[in-house]
Amino acid sequence: MIFFRFVRRGLAFAFSFISFYAVCQTDKFGHVDPEDLKMKVYPADSSADAVVLSDIGKSYITQNDTRGYYVYYERHVRVKILKKSAFEQATVIIPFHNIRVDLQEQVSGIEGITYNLSPDGSFTTDRLTKDAIFEERRTENIYVKRFTLPNVREGSIIEFKYTITSDFVFELREWDFQKEIPVRWSQYDLTLIPGFEYRILFQGFEALAVDKSERLGNDIHYRWVMKNLSALREEDFMATPDNYRAKVWFELIRTSLPHQVGPQSYAKKWEDLDKFLLGDSQFGLAVNRTGFLKEVASSLQKQSTDTLQRVTAAYKFIRQVMTWNRQRGIWAKNSLKNAFETKTGNVAELNLMLVGLLREMGLEAYPVILSTKQNGLLSKEYPLLTRFDYVVAAVPWQGKDLLLDACESGLKAGVLPVRCLNGEGRLVHSRRPRWIPLTPTEKRREAGQFMLAVSKDAQLDGTISITHSGYAAADSRQHLHEVSLEKFRQAVKSRNPDWQWSELNVQNADSSDLPLTIKGTVTVSEAVSRIENRLFLRPLPISDLMQNPFKAPERRFPVDMGVPIEKSYAAIYTLPEGYVVEEVPKNVALVLPGNAGRFTFMTQMNGNSLQVVSRLTFNKAVFNPDEYGTLREFYSQVIAKHAEQVVLKKSNE
Numbered sequence: 127m128i129f130f131r132f133v134r135r136g137l138a139f140a141f142s143f144i145s146f147y148a149v150c151q152t153d154k155f156g157h158v159d160p161e162d163l164k165m166k167v168y169p170a171d172s173s174a175d176a177v178v179l180s181d182i183g184k185s186y187i188t189q190n191d192t193r194g195y196y197v198y199y200e201r202h203v204r205v206k207i208l209k210k211s212a213f214e215q216a217t218v219i220i221p222f223h224n225i226r227v228d229l230q231e232q233v234s235g236i237e238g239i240t241y242n243l244s245p246d247g248s249f250t251t252d253r254l255t256k257d258a259i260f261e262e263r264r265t266e267n268i269y270v271k272r273f274t275l276p277n278v279r280e281g282s283i284i285e286f287k288y289t290i291t292s293d294f295v296f297e298l299r300e301w302d303f304q305k306e307i308p309v310r311w312s313q314y315d316l317t318l319i320p321g322f323e324y325r326i327l328f329q330g331f332e333a334l335a336v337d338k339s340e341r342l343g344n345d346i347h348y349r350w351v352m353k354n355l356s357a358l359r360e361e362d363f364m365a366t367p368d369n370y371r372a373k374v375w376f377e378l379i380r381t382s383l384p385h386q387v388g389p390q391s392y393a394k395k396w397e398d399l400d401k402f403l404l405g406d407s408q409f410g411l412a413v414n415r416t417g418f419l420k421e422v423a424s425s426l427q428k429q430s431t432d433t434l435q436r437v438t439a440a441y442k443f444i445r446q447v448m449t450w451n452r453q454r455g456i457w458a459k460n461s462l463k464n465a466f467e468t469k470t471g472n473v474a475e476l477n478l479m480l481v482g483l484l485r486e487m488g489l490e491a492y493p494v495i496l497s498t499k500q501n502g503l504l505s506k507e508y509p510l511l512t513r514f515d516y517v518v519a520a521v522p523w524q525g526k527d528l529l530l531d532a533c534e535s536g537l538k539a540g541v542l543p544v545r546c547l548n549g550e551g552r553l554v555h556s557r558r559p560r561w562i563p564l565t566p567t568e569k570r571r572e573a574g575q576f577m578l579a580v581s582k583d584a585q586l587d588g589t590i591s592i593t594h595s596g597y598a599a600a601d602s603r604q605h606l607h608e609v610s611l612e613k614f615r616q617a618v619k620s621r622n623p624d625w626q627w628s629e630l631n632v633q634n635a636d637s638s639d640l641p642l643t644i645k646g647t648v649t650v651s652e653a654v655s656r657i658e659n660r661l662f663l664r665p666l667p668i669s670d671l672m673q674n675p676f677k678a679p680e681r682r683f684p685v686d687m688g689v690p691i692e693k694s695y696a697a698i699y700t701l702p703e704g705y706v707v708e709e710v711p712k713n714v715a716l717v718l719p720g721n722a723g724r725f726t727f728m729t730q731m732n733g734n735s736l737q738v739v740s741r742l743t744f745n746k747a748v749f750n751p752d753e754y755g756t757l758r759e760f761y762s763q764v765i766a767k768h769a770e771q772v773v774l775k776k777s778n779e
Contacts, residue, residue, distance in 0.1 A: 153180070155202060156239060158283050162206055163243045166281070170354060171308045176212035178309040179204040179283070183301055186317035186345075195295050195383075202287040205307075207278055212307070216240070216275040216284050223294065225267045231292040233271045238286035240275045252277040254286070266459075296392065297512070298324065300375035301350075304332065306367070309355040314374065316348045323379045325393075325508065330372030331682070350374060362675055365499040365548065365686040377508060396509045396552065400559045403495070403511075408457040409478070410554070413493065416482030418463045423486035434528075436487055437521050438539045441530050444480045450533040454515045456495050473516055476532045480519045494520045494529065494562055496551035499686075503549055506561065516546060520553055520562065527553070527562055536603030538638045541568050544597065544688040547747070566689040566747060568596035576667060576697035578650070580774070582705075584661060586650040590625070595641040597689050602642050606635055618644055622669050624652035661702075663772040665711055665729070665738045666695050671768045676758040685749040685757060694741040699772075701734045706777045710736070711770035718760055722746050722753075725764050729772075736772065 168177045183201045205215050218238075222231040238254030252275075259273045275284040292299070301314040313336075318324065326348070328334075336351035358367050382389045394402075404410030426439045448465070453472035458465070462479045465471035471479070477493065484491035494517065497504045501515040519530040528540045529551075537543060542564065550561045571594065578588035594602050606614050615630050630646035653667040670693070676685070701707070716725040723744045730737045742764060749757050 155237065155285065155287050158204065158241050158249075158285065160249070162204075163241060163249055163281070163283060165206060166208070168206070168208060168308060170310075171357065174308050174357060175207075175209035176215050176307045177206050177208070178305055178307060178312070179206050180311045180313075181305075181309060182311075182313045182315075184315035184317075185298060187295055187319050187322055193293070197290075197292040197295055197298060199290040199292060199299055200287070201289075202285075204283060204285045207280060207282045207284065210280060213278055215307070216278040216282075218273055218275070218286055220271040220288060220290075221264070222269055222271070222290060223267055223292075224269055229293050231290055231294070233288055233290050235287065235289040236271065236273065237288075238273065238275050238284070240277050241283040241285070242277065242279065243281055295322070296378045298376040298378075300373055302371055302373045303350075303352040304330065304355050304358045304372040306358055306360075308357045309352070311351070311353050312355065313349065313351045316376075317342070318346045318348075320344050321381055321383045323381070325377040325379055326374060327377070327505075327508065328372075328374050330370060332372040361678075361681070361683065363685045363687055364683055366502060368502045370683050377510060394509045396506075397559065399509050399511055400552075400554050400556070403456075403493075403554050404556055406457075408459070409474070409493070412458045412462050413478050413482045413485070416462060416479065416486055418466060419479070419483045419486050423483055426483075427487050433489065433523060434539070436489060437484065437523070437528060437530070440480065440483045440487060440489075441532060441539045444476060444483065444532040445535050448476050448479070448532065450476055454498065454501075456511070456514050456517045473531075473533055477517050477519050477530070480530060480532045484519065484521060490522055492520050492553050492555055494518050494527075494551040494553045496546055496564060497548055498545045499548045500545060501548075506550070514552075518542060518546060518551070529562070529564075534600065534604070535607055536600035536638055541596075541600070543600070547689065566597075569690040569692045570597035570601075570688070571595040571692045572598050572694075574666075574668065574695040574697075576695070578667070578697060579700040580654060580661065580663060580702050580705075582661075582702045584651070584654040584656040586648075586653055586667060586699075588648065590644075590646055590648050592644045593641045594643070599642040600638070603635065603638065606632075611635075622667070624669075625650055625667070659776050660708070661705065661774040663699065663774065665727075665768060665770065665772060666697055666740055668695065671740070671742070671765060674758070674761050674765050676754070676761055681751050681754040684751060685754060687744060687747045687749075689747050691744045692742070695739070697738045699736045699738070701736065701774060704777055705774045707731060707736060707772065708775040709771075709773040711767060711772070714763075714767055716760060716763055718756065719753075722749070723757070723760060725760070725767075727767050738772075740768065 162179055168174045181203050183199065185197055185199045187195060187197055189195045207213065207215060220233055222233050224230040236259055240252045242250050244250055254273060254275060259271060262270050262272060264270055275286065278284060303309065303312040332352055332355055334350055335353045336349055338349045340347055352372060355372065358371055360367050379393045380389050380391045422443065426443060427436065429439055430436055447469060449470045451470050451472055455472055456474055458475045458478055459472060460475060462475060462482060465475040466479065481491045481493050495514045496516050496518065497514055498516050504513055521528040529542050530539055531542055531546060534543050547564050547566055549564060551564050553560050553562050573593045575591045576588065578586040580586060605617065611632065614632065618630065619625065619627055626649040628647045630644065633643040633645065634640040635642060650667045653664040655662045710729045711727065713728045726741045728739045
């Protein structure tokens with residue numbers, strides 16, 4: 127899990143008398159340690175292709191007569207490049223905001239140097255030139271400065287620094303101690319002047335090497351240091367590395383400034399945010415301005431008197447008429463009417479429009495705001511709208527909440543995309559706001575049926591039917607939506623390269639209410655081998671269950687499968703004339719603690735036919751690190767069972 131720590135601005139004097147590593151040093155820009163230049167392998171992680179030698183930042187609030195209060199932020203970074211695969215570290219992107227004249231950020235003081243060791247033991251330097259610094263506009267309010275350090279090669283040290291002045295005193299920049307590469311030293315200094323009070327929140331599993339606060343005149347100075355941090359690499363079955371990244375961020379609680387009549391509080395309750403959202407023209411008020419949908423609502427109402435069918439009709443209408451522009455957020459950037467006329471919009475415009483349409487149809491519907499998996503987990507303890515990046519629709523129905531996302535064409539009503547299944551969402555309501563669990567209502571199901579004849583020439587011929595339902599069907603439909611049918615067929619074929627398809631059909635591709643089925647006629651050669659007078663047959667001709675995805679001996683982070691999984695396969699093999707079964711894998715049934723997972727495997731003879739049935743089920747999506755060893759061993763036994771062989775011999779032996 128993630129740990130949050132709350133620190134008040136007050137006077138928790140925690141002085142740390144450790145020896146400040148040479149980097150907290152008074153190291154100036156332009157000076158590097160010769161030993162770092164000689165480094166060829168990072169001792170703490172020999173596989174690392176680069177290492178952050180030092181990443182030092184500091185922020186303080188200041189003011190002047192023309193600008194008022196603003197934040198001054200400095201950053202100074204050194205990175206050692208060990209392998210060619212890390213050359214991308216030399217490209218630096220600095221995001222900054224420009225919303226209006228009194229609410230913007232400026233990036234200045236960009237400098238960069240590349241250091242390279244010479245054969246004689248000296249080193250050369252290449253400086254970043256101003257004409258190599260570029261500015262780009264990414265969105266309406268977000269810009270970036272981008273540059274690439276020159277002459278980078280294996281063994282280089284790159285160094286850069288920059289300054290940002292920001293009007294966002296109410297939202298200090300967060301500091302990431304941990305990176306995708308190892309970090310030797312990460313330090314952040316913050317100075318708070320009188321009149322500003324922030325919540326200071328820490329996330330992650332790593333310990334602070336320095337956690338210090340002291341009074342400097344009227345100011346409070348904080349210093350936080352982490353050192354020798356391992357790389358935070360994305361692993362299979364991980365929601366997002368950012369959920370586990372060691373970092374610190376800030377929330378303004380209150381200000382007591384000379385021009386204020388009294389202290390002004392910024393610490394809100396969730397109910398305050400609900401009220402704010404409902405009164406905002408880009409959220410709650412937008413939902414109330416859907417008169418342009420009255421005719422559509424009237425037409426859809428006439429199709430059925432059943433509530434679920436009406437909800438489904440509205441859901442399908444928005445999905446079919448509107449196109450999601452792939453932009454996330456909880457705010458409608460354009461009016462819903464304008465989005466409807468252009469037939470495109472962001473996630474808020476589509477799903478707020480769906481809420482409005484449902485209400486026009488006389489149905490009870492509400493917006494639900496949430497944080498996607500990619501955006502990270504929420505802390506319900508601290509009401510922060512900036513932590514949300516998505517909105518869906520909710521309809522109370524038969525004692526539960528039917529959740530709808532009009533951005534997805536492949537999901538049936540009541541099923542959210544996997545990206546939304548991240549903890550809880552906030553149902554925004556004027557009188558009864560509440561938290562809603564964002565849990566899967568479907569599994570990712572795949573069922574395969576194989577009718578195959580075994581030939582004496584060590585080959586399988588017959589028909590295959592693979593049915594996808596739940597999230598598996600949604601994934602396939604999304605893939606079909608993105609590519610042509612022919613490319614989808616090619617993707618199916620590449621999944622099992624030893625299947626030679628002579629016919630391949632896709633059924634129910636456009637109906638999200640029905641399973642999607644892939645059927646065809648195949649020849650499979652690699653599933654059978656012949657040694658003298660015996661045939662050796664793989665129990666199932668599929669490649670999915672041949673390798674354990676959990677290879678690491680241990681794991682620090684939870685395994686997140688997204689949704690529960692169910693894979694069931696049944697194969698009926700017709701034996702070649704003159705052959706009988708000599709040996710088959712034994713039947714087995716395995717169960718994980720708490721029935722979190724189950725695996726059954728069974729074989730049965732029926733005349734000259736052999737039936738093999740395999741069923742693998744995971745009843746929950748997330749396994750904690752302390753469950754990893756058991757999960758890994760469970761999966762190893764599943765793989766081992768599928769690796770066993772059926773042995774056929776001639777009947778006259």
